[in-house]
Amino acid sequence: MPMTVKELADLCDAQIAGGDLSTSICSAADIRSAQSGQVTQLTNSRYAQYIINSSASACFIAEGFTVDNVPESMTLLYCADPEISFIKAVEFLHPARAYSRGIAPQAMLDNNVTLGNEVFIGPYAVIGENTSIGDGSAILAGVYLGRNVTIGENCRIYPYAVIYDDVVVGNNVIIHSGAIIGADGFGYKFRNNKHVKVPQVGNVVIDDYVEIGANTCIDRGALGSTLIGAGSKIDNLVQIGHNNKVGKNVIMCGLTGVSGSCNIEDYAILAGSSGVADHVTIGTGAVVMARSGVAGDVKAGAQVFGSPAKDKKTAYKEQIAISKLPELLKKVKLLEEKIQAIEEKVK
Amino acid sequence: MPMTVKELADLCDAQIAGGDLSTSICSAADIRSAQSGQVTQLTNSRYAQYIINSSASACFIAEGFTVDNVPESMTLLYCADPEISFIKAVEFLHPARAYSRGIAPQAMLDNNVTLGNEVFIGPYAVIGENTSIGDGSAILAGVYLGRNVTIGENCRIYPYAVIYDDVVVGNNVIIHSGAIIGADGFGYKFRNNKHVKVPQVGNVVIDDYVEIGANTCIDRGALGSTLIGAGSKIDNLVQIGHNNKVGKNVIMCGLTGVSGSCNIEDYAILAGSSGVADHVTIGTGAVVMARSGVAGDVKAGAQVFGSPAKDKKTAYKEQIAISKLPELLKKVKLLEEKIQAIEEKVK
């Protein structure tokens, strides 16, 4: 939905400088590819060099940020938080596609399903008995909701996500395609040379404003619940084992694995391909850096790196030391020779 | 299905001590959260401290294990193997939900599908021609079985698992949602600056009592079969490439990858996020520790760690040595200075 530069500035809390206020803005783009009729943002001085040749019609920029060589055709949109203003602009210019409310005739609802107002259920979705879906939620094509599942309000669940029995999902949750929520945790006891399955009879509880990436797996508790706290964001292909307690506003990047019965406290960040052994606590705001493997508790606010993960400073110091190690071997060999020579002399 | 403490003890081979034998037990819980009407287990002395404040009505415990401060309201259930007795209790108290036998009218069966007795096929499942499903197996909603697939008896295949053509699945196998069994192996020959696809015309054969986690992938053989031996348990998001031979009772944890043409022998354990290069043998009972990458054969019974993976003792020794390395660099610098000083003196 196109709008003028003036309208865009008003909607996004920005002050106008230069350009033509009546120019129509159709879409948003990054600073290197934006064309006439597009709005962009400049939030990093590294990219200021691209302004001079940009055809963008408008550009969000922080108050007090000076930039040279602004083309005449570009309106600068000064604002307190250009990243957030730009997000607003993108939302206006590229509105998320709506799903017409209603239940597709090819959806399969079992007995005693409770539906809120303005719910969308796509074709071939399968909804188990005693399951409820809150107001405004969109259950897209082919989603599977088991029995006794609760989905809150204004959720969006993408095609072929699978929610096993008894899972509870809060409000404003986004679950991407292929995510599997509530499959059995991985638990066995070894007896008589066989692995005896431990029944997994708990569930998963996901709080409000969580986003779960494509093909991510969150296992049900063996007993009790696996918990995902409000506002936590989980990337694609993440494995969250049974009985983990993930706090609020946690970030877990792609291909990360958390084995089981861990506490991942609020605001922790698990970077890409990292992993956490079982029964470990990752403290509030701690950062597990990419590809790190954590075997023991990490203190609040700490940053750890490596496998096994250590305090970032220690790990970096060791990395630098390792890079000097081949040279060190030579040095020590030389010292040995020198000492031998000295010993000959002084004996 | 609730039962009395007495009934539970009899079913689970336990001797009763204390408490009220007629107390009704409704469900199971872990020792820290169990309430009145619940049974728990105490199998680790680390958790004995929680007994005193527990409201659990009953607790499985090993014969000969002494515990103090048992509340009056709690019956101790002494048994030879409390973990196994507790598993039985959980199975009685939280029975796995049954699926009514029969074929959903929305399931799509192609020509010449053979069905055993008491089979369940859920809505929108798609069953290819010449495929057979054994007695008592449950094929849940949206499962895709290709052509010439064989599914044994008493299997459970969860929604949207995909079984490609020609795959053979034994009896009592559990396959979780999103698992993809029999997709093409990853094989190309590089010619004329292009990757020429090697046809992948083998299959996957899965033996009895295997469990396969959510979103796990097991590729078909290029020629011949990829094999998963009886009793092996595979976690979520595991990648098993073409022509691997996985033995019996193997454990493979989440996010593990086995590239191709490997022998993973009986009772081997691949811990989380580990990986195995192609054409490698992991010997019987060997353990590949978490996040380790194995490039060469691992002997039976060995434990290996790191990337590249080494014998655990060697790897640990090296890890300790690395932690001393920054200090070592300083020491060697000091030695160099001292030697220089000595050389001045004795020259």
Place this chain on the structure above:
Amino acid sequence: MPMTVKELADLCDAQIAGGDLSTSICSAADIRSAQSGQVTQLTNSRYAQYIINSSASACFIAEGFTVDNVPESMTLLYCADPEISFIKAVEFLHPARAYSRGIAPQAMLDNNVTLGNEVFIGPYAVIGENTSIGDGSAILAGVYLGRNVTIGENCRIYPYAVIYDDVVVGNNVIIHSGAIIGADGFGYKFRNNKHVKVPQVGNVVIDDYVEIGANTCIDRGALGSTLIGAGSKIDNLVQIGHNNKVGKNVIMCGLTGVSGSCNIEDYAILAGSSGVADHVTIGTGAVVMARSGVAGDVKAGAQVFGSPAKDKKTAYKEQIAISKLPELLKKVKLLEEKIQAIEEKVK
């Protein structure tokens, strides 16, 4: 479809030596398991030892490659490129199964779907509005294509692959089951102690002859496109974040992750379980070895190993040095003692 040894040789550009030209060949197998009526290949001298006991009726072998102890029942098929001739033989003997052209009555096509000639759409596939599918493409059961999706000619998309809105797929592309193309990239801004979602309004563009493995995820661009270049081959369970540009004929093995806004240039190889941080360039033909984590740019043709990844030679040298480190610690301790002794003497 069986054929004689003579027919097979003609079809696969091979010269015949020995054996019986009229022998019927039914299928292909590897050299250790091939039986009478099967053709195999010998392309690695390591496997020459298996010839003597092989029952294979025919064997592709390179011109000029000498091999002893060839059984009388085996015809050698000499050719310039036995691997490619064998691929041809496999394709003839094990032809890929066709899907009868046509639209399954259970498929759900929204408004304004454009279909080429000879298209197959399987049952329960869901095709969004304004989507087009090119000539000869097979969209198997349960595939989800969103709105404004373009699928080229002669593609094959396996069951339950999910293609989000606006994705563009070229010709001759294979997408395996469970692959999720075009889910939201993982982008948030942290404000007022919350993660604010950055709208992901770009798309994914996949060029010709790409193959995408099972359960692999390729995220849509935040703005603009995530690109996969022609001829690139991507294994199972790979995570490709938003706005990556993957070049032509790139290889990405299982469980690899590329975070975002990277350039993976032509012919690069990312081995299994490797990872690339954001905004990194992997140069043309560079190799990221298995389990390596790349944090900075990698030059064209370089090979890197480790986490953090370094030039392969450097990394190997360091690995060797690390293996000598425990010994080095002892040596330095000994030197310290010796020097102390010398210092006593010469003071």
